[in-house]
Amino acid sequence: MALTIFNTMTRRKEVFVPLEEGKASLYCCGLTVYNYAHVGNLRTYVFEDILRRVLRFNGYAVLHVQNVTDVGHMTSDGDAGEDKMQKASERESKSPWEIARFYEEAAVRDYKRLNIEIPEVMPRATEHIVEMIEIIERLEKRGYTYTTPEAVYFDTAKFPDYGKMAQLRLESQRTERDDVILDETKRNPSDFVLWFLNKPTHLMQWSSPWGAGYPGWHIECSAMSMKYLGETFDIHCGGVDHIPVHHTNEIAQSECATGHLFVRYWMHGEFLLMGGGKMSKSKLLEMKEEERPPSTLQELIDRGYDPLAYRYLCLQAHYRSEQNFTVESLEAASTGLRKIYATDPSRDTLADDAEAYAVARQRVLDAMNDDLAMPQVVGILNSYGSYRLWIEFDAVLGLDIALRTQRAEEVLPTSVQNLIEARNAARAAKNWSESDALRVGLIELGYDVADSPQGTTVKRRLL
Ligand code: AMP
Ligand code: ZN
Numbered sequence: 397m398a399l400t401i402f403n404t405m406t407r408r409k410e411v412f413v414p415l416e417e418g419k420a421s422l423y424c425c426g427l428t429v430y431n432y433a434h435v436g437n438l439r440t441y442v443f444e445d446i447l448r449r450v451l452r453f454n455g456y457a458v459l460h461v462q463n464v465t466d467v468g469h470m471t472s473d474g475d476a477g478e479d480k481m482q483k484a485s486e487r488e489s490k491s492p493w494e495i496a497r498f499y500e501e502a503a504v505r506d507y508k509r510l511n512i513e514i515p516e517v518m519p520r521a522t523e524h525i526v527e528m529i530e531i532i533e534r535l536e537k538r539g540y541t542y543t544t545p546e547a548v549y550f551d552t553a554k555f556p557d558y559g560k561m562a563q564l565r566l567e568s569q570r571t572e573r574d575d576v577i578l579d580e581t582k583r584n585p586s587d588f589v590l591w592f593l594n595k596p597t598h599l600m601q602w603s604s605p606w607g608a609g610y611p612g613w614h615i616e617c618s619a620m621s622m623k624y625l626g627e628t629f630d631i632h633c634g635g636v637d638h639i640p641v642h643h644t645n646e647i648a649q650s651e652c653a654t655g656h657l658f659v660r661y662w663m664h665g666e667f668l669l670m671g672g673g674k675m676s677k678s679k680l681l682e683m684k685e686e687e688r689p690p691s692t693l694q695e696l697i698d699r700g701y702d703p704l705a706y707r708y709l710c711l712q713a714h715y716r717s718e719q720n721f722t723v724e725s726l727e728a729a730s731t732g733l734r735k736i737y738a739t740d741p742s743r744d745t746l747a748d749d750a751e752a753y754a755v756a757r758q759r760v761l762d763a764m765n766d767d768l769a770m771p772q773v774v775g776i777l778n779s780y781g782s783y784r785l786w787i788e789f790d791a792v793l794g795l796d797i798a799l800r801t802q803r804a805e806e807v808l809p810t811s812v813q814n815l816i817e818a819r820n821a822a823r824a825a826k827n828w829s830e831s832d833a834l835r836v837g838l839i840e841l842g843y844d845v846a847d848s849p850q851g852t853t854v855k856r857r858l859l
């Protein structure tokens with residue numbers, strides 16, 4: 397089955413046909429680095445990592461760009477409120493630059509612990525101001541902007557297709573927006589800021605043809621995606637919250653600046669929920685310390701969970717379905733993962749039957765290529781319990797299966813084998829004190845010891 401993906405723009409599953417044969421260009425909206433990523437954000441990045449791995453499994457050379465938002469994202473997704481970076485800088489009494497680098501490093505650490513492959517390019521917004529200004533200038537020349545004392549705005553009335561993607565999804569989004577009328581001189585409620593002006597208290601400022609200021613959030617992603625992937629590229633991802641404002645605005649300004657299609661396939665990950673609602677940083681910050689559930693990867697680790705158990709949990713819901721996050725569900729995922737790690741390679745009957753293996757492999761591949769149906773993929777893999785099949789698809793799952801099971805496969809050192817033989821002999825001779833002493837010897841060497849009718853068996857303890 398050819399790879400099909402759900403395109404938010406058409407609201408249909410479509411066969412993925414890249415712009416350039418054998419290559420896939422992918423842009424994902426990156427984290428706003430004003431706090432630790434919560435596991436909701438990380439769910440979206442796991443989804444995007446799975447997409448990247450599925451593309452590669454299908455033979456595409458993937459060029460994946462994921463930006464770092466270190467300026468311009470307001471506390472609303474529109475133009476209202478405060479800049480999230482500036483707010484964090486006041487909260488922590490550090491410069492916004494320090495805040496940005498600190499949380500960017502923390503995010504990369506989390507990605508690595510979750511086996512999220514680091515994208516080929518991770519551009520920072522603050523290092524692409526020139527490219528943003530260039531796009532705004534193009535828009536200005538083509539008559540899509542107007543300038544007020546507050547900002548340079550994009551005039552949405554000039555783009556008849558404005559809101560095409562969001563309207564497909566939810567008609568009411570445009571009227572529900574909270575970023576309307578920041579400025580009396582704004583012409584239409586949906587017009588959005590390209591460049592903020594006259595904000596003397598804002599700590600991050602750059603000069604521009606319109607005066608000192610800083611960029612709007614949306615222009616950042618247009619500038620960074622088109623710089624590294626070209627003016628039209630294959631896939632753009634993000635969470636569903638980005639459909640009505642951020643991605644709608646990215647489309648408007650990119651297509652008006654270049655005059656052609658911006659993105660060929662739009663893919664959006666659904667929310668991770670907490671207590672029935674969307675998990676969000678603002679909601680977590682409002683909660684009292686003692687009421688706050690574990691919500692960062694470090695907090696899960698501190699409670700004794702393997703980060704890959706969280707990754708496995710993410711695989712159990714389809715990326716287009718909401719997923720409830722509870723400690724119980726994480727617990728179940730941990731147990732499930734341990735079961736996978738206990739798969740016995742020496743009892744893999746499927747691996748020895750080429751025909752049956754090919755059938756099984758095709759079943760998994762078809763599920764994976766059907767818009768990344770990972771819950772089915774995991775279900776099929778669990779039903780076969782074949783080590784070889786798990787290992788082959790771990791290229792997509794990213795659960796470190798070979799690494800974690802390999803210890804069980806290890807050939808035992810001679811010293812250990814000698815102790816086992818001596819213990820079997822002692823037990824045959826009913827010499828229990830000798831047998832116990834040899835057991836302690838094996839444990840001290842780092843092995844768990846079990847007795848079976850066939851004699852002593854050992855397994856190296858995982859560190
Ligand atoms: P932000 O740092 O707010 O720009 O968000 C980073 C990414 O996380 C975006 O793609 C958001 O859509 C996504 N995101 C935010 N909250 C959640 C959530 N509760 N569940 C899944 N993804 C989320
Ligand atoms: Zn973006």
